[in-house]
Amino acid sequence: MAGVTIEELGLKFVKACMKLYWGSWWYPFLFAVGLLCTLIWGRKKSSRIFIGYTAFLFLTVYNPIVVKYVIARLDFENEYYRFIWILPVIPAIAYYGVTFVSSFHKKWLKGAAVVAVLGVFVVLGNPLNGVVKNFALAENIYKVPDELIQICEILHSKMSNPDARPRVVFDASLNNVARQYDAQFRLTIDRNASIYRAGSTVAGEFNEKSRRYKRQKAILDVIDYQIYDHPKKFRNALRKSNTKFVVVKKNDELHAFLLKNGCKQIAETESYYIYRYVGLEKDKKK
Incomplete structure (x- = not known):
C-alpha cells in the first residue's frame, strides 16, 4: 500500500x-x-x-x-x-x-x-x-460516462475494417474506464504508466529509460499535462506506438497543438474532440 x-x-x-x-x-x-x-x-x-x-x-x-x-x-x-x-x-x-x-x-x-x-x-x-468525492449516480447500466459510449460508437463508425483493433489515446478522464467498456480498442497508455507519471508509488517499479515508457510519457505530457515543448517526441510516440485515434477533452491550446502535429479532427461530442492520427498514414505511404 x-x-x-x-x-x-x-x-x-x-x-x-x-x-x-x-x-x-x-x-x-x-x-x-x-x-x-x-x-x-x-x-x-x-x-x-x-x-x-x-x-x-x-x-x-x-x-x-x-x-x-x-x-x-x-x-x-x-x-x-x-x-x-x-x-x-x-x-x-x-x-x-x-x-x-x-x-x-x-x-x-x-x-x-x-x-x-x-x-x-x-x-x-x-x-x-x-470515501468518494463528488459522488454521482451512474449514467447508464455500464457504469461509464454516456459520452464514452457515444465516442466508442463514433470510433467504430470511422474504422474501415470493423474487425480491427486500433490503438487509441484517451486522456486521463476516460483512459481507465474505456478499457472496461469496449475491449476492441487497445489503449496506447497503460494504467500503470499513467499513475506513475502522476507521481503514484503504487504502480510498482518503472524503467524510466525504457522505450515503451518514454513513448507513453511523451504522449501523457501533451494530453494530460499540456506540456508542448517536444512536438517531435509526441509525433514519434504516436507513430511508433501505432496509434490510430486520439480522444481528449476540449481545450483550444491542445486542439491547436494536435492539429499541427499529425492529428485530424474527425468528430466531437459535447465535451470531447476526436482525432485520427493521419501522420501515421503519411509515414506508411513513404
Whole structure:
C-alpha cells in the first residue's frame, strides 16, 4: 500500500495495512463479534465457515511473520492490500444481521430488529462522502460516462475494417474506464504508466529509460499535462506506438497543438474532440 513498507514496519506491516484500509469503519469489530457469537452459540455449519476461513487467513497472508519473510521476497508489497479484500467482513456481518433478525418470531420484534441492525450499520459505517468525492449516480447500466459510449460508437463508425483493433489515446478522464467498456480498442497508455507519471508509488517499479515508457510519457505530457515543448517526441510516440485515434477533452491550446502535429479532427461530442492520427498514414505511404 502507498506509504507503507515492510522494510520500515517489519512485523507491524499487516496491522498498518489493516488500519489504513479500514480507516474509521467499525465493520471489522462487528465481524469479530459475529465470529465470537458463532464460537459460543453457533450450531449451523453455514456460519462456522467464517471461523475456518478467517483462521486460515490469519495463519497465512495475515501472519506478520509470513508477510515479512515471504511476501517481501515475492515483491508483492504494493499489491498486498488486495489480500484484505478476501476477508469476508461484509458478507459475514450481512449474514449475522439476517440471522439476528430471523431469531425473532413476532413481526413487530422483527421490524424493531431490522431498524436496530440498520442503525448499527449506519452509525459504525463510514459516510459515502468520506470515501468518494463528488459522488454521482451512474449514467447508464455500464457504469461509464454516456459520452464514452457515444465516442466508442463514433470510433467504430470511422474504422474501415470493423474487425480491427486500433490503438487509441484517451486522456486521463476516460483512459481507465474505456478499457472496461469496449475491449476492441487497445489503449496506447497503460494504467500503470499513467499513475506513475502522476507521481503514484503504487504502480510498482518503472524503467524510466525504457522505450515503451518514454513513448507513453511523451504522449501523457501533451494530453494530460499540456506540456508542448517536444512536438517531435509526441509525433514519434504516436507513430511508433501505432496509434490510430486520439480522444481528449476540449481545450483550444491542445486542439491547436494536435492539429499541427499529425492529428485530424474527425468528430466531437459535447465535451470531447476526436482525432485520427493521419501522420501515421503519411509515414506508411513513404
